Amino acid sequence: MNSRALELAGIRIDTPEPPGATIEREVPTGEPSGLLMEMDSYLRERTRDPTPEETRAGLSRVNGELLSYGVTFVQDATSSNDISTWRDLLRYREDGILGVGVSMMAGVEGVQGLEAAGLAFRAVQNGLHLGAVKIVLSESSGTLYPPQTE
Secondary structure (H helix, E strand, O other): OOHHHHHHOOOOOOOOOOOOOEEEEOOOOOOEEEEEEOOHHHHHHHOOOOOHHHHHHHHHHHHHHHHHOOOOEEEEOOOOOOHHHHHHHHHHHHOOOOOOEEEEEEOHHHHHHHHHOOOOOOOEEOOEEEEEEOOEEOOOOOOEEOOOOO
8 A cells, every 4th residue: 555545544653463464564664564464354444435436437547547558457356356346347348447358356255146147267258257266375374265164
């Protein structure tokens, strides 16, 4: 995160480490570097989701920036990706807001909904690709998410 985003989230030099999370800090000052690990729930509690209009405007800006640098395909590895995310991305592609292609990784909780909608991994619709399930080794705890049993 940049300094403005850290400020908006209330993350400062005196912010304690949230349980199970890590705020990377600059040596020797202790200032947050902007690298945050395992902080999704912490950030969601302290920030608001963008409005649909803000999301569309932001995607339009990012899309233009990416294309201006020749980037035509990206990957979305958000751990909460599900059928709703797929449908939103598809709508943004159809509306011309999102011109870059997207490979969307599924969050473990979203797999059943994607399968119930008839989407198999490696499915492709209008420049949107369904990639793999996101599996992460936690930097903070050293554990696998989702757990191996899942």
